[in-house]
Amino acid sequence: METLFLERMKNELKEDYETFVDSLSSPLLRGLRYDPRKLSREKLEANVPLGKPSPFCPQSFYVDRPLGNHPYHLAGAFYLQEPSASSAVQILDVQPEDIVLDLCAAPGGKSTQIASHLDDGILVCNEYDSKRAMVLLSNLERMGVQNFVLTQGEVGPLCEELHDCFDKVLVDAPCSGEGMMKKHDAAMQSWSLEHVQACARRQKEILSCAYRALKKDGILVYSTCTYSKEENEEVIAAFLKEHPDMIQIDPDCSFGRRGIPTLGMDAQKVVRIYPMDGGEGHFVCKMQKTAGTKRALPIQKLKKRDRKTEEALGQWIRSIPKQILVQKDHVYVMDHPFLKLSQVRVLRQGTLAGTWIKNRLEPAHALFQAFSKENYVLTQELSLEQMDEVMHGAPIVSQVSKGYVAYCIDGLPFGFGKSDGHRINNKIPKGLRLLPGSHVKKEIEKHER
Structure with a gap:
């Protein structure tokens, strides 16, 4: 199967094929995307070990190490995300008052990116798998997302109930994951043409549901993290044929490269990203619905x-x-x-x-992740050493007023405790605490070295 996959890539990439093969043995590209509502770029650059800026999103940077225990990550100020994964939402171009649907939302990179652009709007995000849906919820809470609805199940009933309601719809479709082969060795071992074709059938079904949810003049972005033409250009061509009121829109971006010529769609109006382009792999197509109706959300x-x-x-x-x-x-x-x-x-x-x-x-833990420091009545600024203790379940000795206190690191709330006037007893949920051998301060020490 590996031979067949590489043969297909050679036919697709031609003179770039050897560069692509070399990329498969190079280190995995890592990235982060920060939330400008929580953190300024200057503060990020001063406190987080960053590489060069990513071309895919103004808030994204390359990084060269794991940063899951960095205090700013624990406080929801940035999301660790493969660099090219931020391209789809960048092309979606979310506006503050948009009503947005993310149909295949776990683990939450794109959902939290959408939410970072919303003010009076709302995000509805759905995930079919129940375990992945809980991971999505955890990431939404950690990033402090407030105006959202999370649903779990098949996309059909959701899109039918909320038909003609959305300004923007993102379908980051389940796919064969050819762009994830460096991250997951099993992806190469389990690759098959039959799996590619099965994914394409499922993607067409999801797109048809997404069409139902989109209001007139609304924007639909379809993306995958795979290279196969069957799951990308051919899916778009079939969708456009089935829905003649949908038109392709220029993605208006400078990154990546254009698509593979395919009958029934405009390959110049899609974006393909390969490792040679600075991301592990993504395909993005932007479309608009020119007919239909507009309907308000049921309140x-x-x-x-x-x-x-x-x-x-x-x-x-x-x-x-x-x-x-x-x-x-x-x-x-x-x-x-x-x-x-x-x-x-x-x-x-x-x-x-x-x-x-x-x-x-x-009070719930999520309440003490959702707002800025200024909105909490009682706050306690912690040192790195104190944050490390708190993330392992320890109390903090402090002469703070009695009541529930928001823990903060560099002004970023990340949880809470209950003060008796002399000590703040820890309320960080056990499931979110760090393991005994894992520490917040070690991430900072790496940066300082």
């Missing part, structure tokens, strides 16, 4: 604002979001109205703020 009619809940939240945050939903004793908050959905499984809407236990509202 829940909430009861009168619960003053008791507001008063409880006001003990911890200064500015309470516009919308509060109390559901089975759980309290959720966001500025965008909550959606009314009946045909899909909803894992989360907005930020989980806390849970009512008898007559006491117990």
Whole structure:
């Protein structure tokens, strides 16, 4: 199978084939994308070991080491992402008030990138696999995303219930993953033409559902991390034939290269990225829907604002979001109205703020990741050594007022504890704490060396 794959790549790349083969034995390209709402570029460059800027997104850089335990990563200020993976959302061109659907969203790189551009808009993201959906939720919370709805299941019912509702739709489709072969050896070993063809059939089905969700004049971006023409240009050609009101849009970018000539689509209006172009592999096509209708999202009619809940939240945050939903004793908050959905499984809407236990509202970890430092009533700035202790479950001795306190590192909130006036007892969830042999400060020491 490896021989067949390489033969196909040779026919596709021609004079660039040898460079591509050499790239397969070179180190994996690593990257990060920072959130400018949390962190300035100057602060990032001063505190994180960065390589050169990535060409795929203004907020992306190459890195040469793992940074999962860097304090800024733990605080949700940046997302570790293969460099070319940021290209699809860059081409999607999300605007602050857009209503956006990310149909195949886990693990969350593209969803959190979309959310970093939204203000009054909202992100609906879906993941079919339940375990991957929980990883997605964890990343949404870590990055402090607030105005979002996370659903889990097949895309058909979701797109039918929310038909004609979205300004932007991203389909980062499940694929054969040819661009991931350096990262996962099994990808090369399990590659087959039959798998490529099966992926292409599934991709066409997902695109047809995405079309249903898109409103008139809306933008649809289709992307994969694979090279095969069957999953890229041929999928687009089949989709355009089935939906004549969809037109290709110039991606308006300077990175990558144009596509493989294919009957039924314009290869000059797609982007292909190979390792020789600075990314492990991506394909992106941008399209617009020229017919159809525009429909508003279905909104829940909430009861009168619960003053008791507001008063409880006001003990911890200064500015309470516009919308509060109390559901089975759980309290959720966001500025965008909550959606009314009946045909899909909803894992989360907005930020989980806390849970009512008898007559006491117990705050949730996500609440202390969702806002800037200035919005918390009580905060405690920690040193690197203290953050390391906290991330292993230890309390902090501090003369801070009684109540729930947001832990901060360099002004970035990353969790919370409960102060008795002399000590802050740790409230970092056990599942998010670092393992005994893993440390925050070691990442900084690497940078200093």
